[in-house]
Amino acid sequence: MGLIRSWVESANAAECLFPLNNLPCGVFSTGESAPRCGVAIGDFVLDVAGLEAAGLLELDGGPLLDVPFWNEVMAAGPSVWAALRAQLQLILGEDADEHVRDECRFFMYELADVALHMPFRVSEYTDFYAGRNHAFNVGTMFRGPENALPPNWLHMPIGYNGRASSVVVSGSDVRRPWGQVKAPDQALPVFQPSRRFDIELELGAVVGMASEGPVTVAEAEAMIFGYVLLNDWSARDIQAWEYQPLGPFQAKATATTISPWIVMTAALEPFRTPTPARELPLLPHLQEPRPMLYDIALEVGLAPEGGPETIIARTNAAELYYSAPQQLAHHTTSGCAMNTGDLLGSGTISGPTKDSRGSLLELSWGGKEPFAIAGGSRSFIEDHDTLTLRGQCQGAGYTIGFGECTGKVLPALADPYAR
Amino acid sequence: MGLIRSWVESANAAECLFPLNNLPCGVFSTGESAPRCGVAIGDFVLDVAGLEAAGLLELDGGPLLDVPFWNEVMAAGPSVWAALRAQLQLILGEDADEHVRDECRFFMYELADVALHMPFRVSEYTDFYAGRNHAFNVGTMFRGPENALPPNWLHMPIGYNGRASSVVVSGSDVRRPWGQVKAPDQALPVFQPSRRFDIELELGAVVGMASEGPVTVAEAEAMIFGYVLLNDWSARDIQAWEYQPLGPFQAKATATTISPWIVMTAALEPFRTPTPARELPLLPHLQEPRPMLYDIALEVGLAPEGGPETIIARTNAAELYYSAPQQLAHHTTSGCAMNTGDLLGSGTISGPTKDSRGSLLELSWGGKEPFAIAGGSRSFIEDHDTLTLRGQCQGAGYTIGFGECTGKVLPALADPYAR
Numbered sequence: 001m002g003l004i005r006s007w008v009e010s011a012n013a014a015e016c017l018f019p020l021n022n023l024p025c026g027v028f029s030t031g032e033s034a035p036r037c038g039v040a041i042g043d044f045v046l047d048v049a050g051l052e053a054a055g056l057l058e059l060d061g062g063p064l065l066d067v068p069f070w071n072e073v074m075a076a077g078p079s080v081w082a083a084l085r086a087q088l089q090l091i092l093g094e095d096a097d098e099h100v101r102d103e104c105r106f107f108m109y110e111l112a113d114v115a116l117h118m119p120f121r122v123s124e125y126t127d128f129y130a131g132r133n134h135a136f137n138v139g140t141m142f143r144g145p146e147n148a149l150p151p152n153w154l155h156m157p158i159g160y161n162g163r164a165s166s167v168v169v170s171g172s173d174v175r176r177p178w179g180q181v182k183a184p185d186q187a188l189p190v191f192q193p194s195r196r197f198d199i200e201l202e203l204g205a206v207v208g209m210a211s212e213g214p215v216t217v218a219e220a221e222a223m224i225f226g227y228v229l230l231n232d233w234s235a236r237d238i239q240a241w242e243y244q245p246l247g248p249f250q251a252k253a254t255a256t257t258i259s260p261w262i263v264m265t266a267a268l269e270p271f272r273t274p275t276p277a278r279e280l281p282l283l284p285h286l287q288e289p290r291p292m293l294y295d296i297a298l299e300v301g302l303a304p305e306g307g308p309e310t311i312i313a314r315t316n317a318a319e320l321y322y323s324a325p326q327q328l329a330h331h332t333t334s335g336c337a338m339n340t341g342d343l344l345g346s347g348t349i350s351g352p353t354k355d356s357r358g359s360l361l362e363l364s365w366g367g368k369e370p371f372a373i374a375g376g377s378r379s380f381i382e383d384h385d386t387l388t389l390r391g392q393c394q395g396a397g398y399t400i401g402f403g404e405c406t407g408k409v410l411p412a413l414a415d416p417y418a419r
Numbered sequence: 420m421g422l423i424r425s426w427v428e429s430a431n432a433a434e435c436l437f438p439l440n441n442l443p444c445g446v447f448s449t450g451e452s453a454p455r456c457g458v459a460i461g462d463f464v465l466d467v468a469g470l471e472a473a474g475l476l477e478l479d480g481g482p483l484l485d486v487p488f489w490n491e492v493m494a495a496g497p498s499v500w501a502a503l504r505a506q507l508q509l510i511l512g513e514d515a516d517e518h519v520r521d522e523c524r525f526f527m528y529e530l531a532d533v534a535l536h537m538p539f540r541v542s543e544y545t546d547f548y549a550g551r552n553h554a555f556n557v558g559t560m561f562r563g564p565e566n567a568l569p570p571n572w573l574h575m576p577i578g579y580n581g582r583a584s585s586v587v588v589s590g591s592d593v594r595r596p597w598g599q600v601k602a603p604d605q606a607l608p609v610f611q612p613s614r615r616f617d618i619e620l621e622l623g624a625v626v627g628m629a630s631e632g633p634v635t636v637a638e639a640e641a642m643i644f645g646y647v648l649l650n651d652w653s654a655r656d657i658q659a660w661e662y663q664p665l666g667p668f669q670a671k672a673t674a675t676t677i678s679p680w681i682v683m684t685a686a687l688e689p690f691r692t693p694t695p696a697r698e699l700p701l702l703p704h705l706q707e708p709r710p711m712l713y714d715i716a717l718e719v720g721l722a723p724e725g726g727p728e729t730i731i732a733r734t735n736a737a738e739l740y741y742s743a744p745q746q747l748a749h750h751t752t753s754g755c756a757m758n759t760g761d762l763l764g765s766g767t768i769s770g771p772t773k774d775s776r777g778s779l780l781e782l783s784w785g786g787k788e789p790f791a792i793a794g795g796s797r798s799f800i801e802d803h804d805t806l807t808l809r810g811q812c813q814g815a816g817y818t819i820g821f822g823e824c825t826g827k828v829l830p831a832l833a834d835p836y837a838r
Contacts, residue, residue: 123584124583124584129665150663155607155608159665160579160665161579161580161668164542165542165755165757165758177752178633178752178754179753180571180575182574188699189702190702191752213832214835215836216836244571245569245577245662246579246667247579248666249580250750250753253754254753283610284610285836331672333669334597334598334673335596335672335673335835336582336585416633416752417634417635
């Protein structure tokens, strides 16, 4: 499938992230107006909440867009998701007549002029560890290459519950956290600002349909509404001291930034690709009935305050060992109920090469090998650095993009308890 | 302070769990009616939602009780919590005139006749590990007594994020989960029903007021609306295979049962008691400015299908090493936002003696020492067993109770994917 042409000319450019093939879901506001649901098309955002209110979009069970988040559409299921895309592709398609175009234009705003908000309400947030290279790299640093992968790693997608209240939209500043840390050569811990603050380059799966009880991998796939880019900010020094025996906690609770646009699974369909070859066979309930990863080129940029950005890593979502449907199926094995708005982070996506590692921990090999950026070097994030994730799928003559997932790190508070 | 006498005679009995001193918050329904907020008094539940609607209760910012959960009252803060108690103690007090009594009687239902529902909407659920004896027992089983406590344990309240969607109210049946397990002597894992299904006797703190950024222990205490009994059902065989390196996940996601009544902190005030002596000094931000535990006698009962109940453990909430305000303060150190409806499990509360252990894992020492119950013995839970937690504070001539926190374990599904 090639480009689906739109009468919105900017949407037809090969490098545009938001062609008619994409139609990602976000929440935007203009000036003093209240946030509302919108869809990106070319250089514009289309106010789909306004379209629905005006009767120009009709969704079963609607109105579903009269709230400033996509959860109601997400909960409505795949037939509504498909109907939404079909109607939008009709009214934005090059065959739309001038009357329809005029109606749409009334609900369009230049992307450059709008503010973007959280696209959905996060119910619960789970973070997986589904990248083989990342797990191997981190394990090697901590336990040596022979014991790098935990014994369970090749048998199931290991994950932990994160903190939904920490999830913020791209563009939100991130305050360097305080935390309890203890270096191996110290007798006692201290409470201080994190000195090893980091990113994790991840893909986030957004659960649309709720479930009760265990679901198969195929059922899990049908529950997923779409994907976001996700940066799981991580304080490595806090993590090292706290994570045994119950896993990461405060090290991961400062912030998790997501892209402002949810790319629906239908837009990713042409880029479906298999997981890497299994090194050990999976138990039947975790096997994929068909390819469930996506070929999404990913990159991480780091820009110091006032300085140019350096791309510090390039990799691909196809590097994941477990797909989101596998993660979600595993998540339900014990009977755990899943809800509309649950967010599943993939875990850090690293490639096999040094320049394809999705965290500074890996790029600087635990801080021992600082890496070069324009005009300097980095081991971990420094104050006022801006970190940006980008992701895109390359179609024949078109691109599917997520928009930037970016955040600037502010210095730690001088006294976190000053009032 | 002694008993506060009520004109509801059953509330004045020394052994009654719901005297006028208590006034715990629940959600109830009668017959076909919709669930609504109520407060327990003696043998009755008082329909406070109805009272507020009738203008007999007035809360700042109200109506706050026109929803079937306590979250709006919880979010309103300590002055509203105090006003609610003061008004109820007036209209239910022995000095209330006959007209007021008649108005109240119109809104009272016998406890024996009502169904109880989840008392609040759980935003996020965190489970701590704040019991010294439990951590020591489990650590001894896994690593020997020399390395029983993890190095960080005496320096901060270790915790992990649990799954809010798993929290259910007392009386809900619990289905034995399937999960991936691997015995040490097996080469490969298998997917099967849990054979080591267990309880954890815990106290749950219910967050009323939201926060952003780090809060002190004193501020944390003021945010807590009340406490519930909490049973963190745990599949030990699933846990053993999955928990490294990211902590418990599916082992804890089947169900977490809470008592139907939230006992407000004001009712627990007379039972305030200090944490045990610190074995190592805490960093300043985790120190308590005053005693913040409560003297709550706890017990666990186990009843096989059709058989009598055996009390398998008796302990006290004062055994905890870290109080809920300390847990909550630690939870916010990294800047983690807390919300109304967040639930903090204390971790298993075990006493120092064999008969005061709050989990079957400890009572049967990892299954190696089955313990006696009436007519049999147990290592872990068997199908159709009913497990019940109870808790009460003993005042001078009165009792503060939580009601039962109970659940019956149903057999695992024959095929969890059969549709």
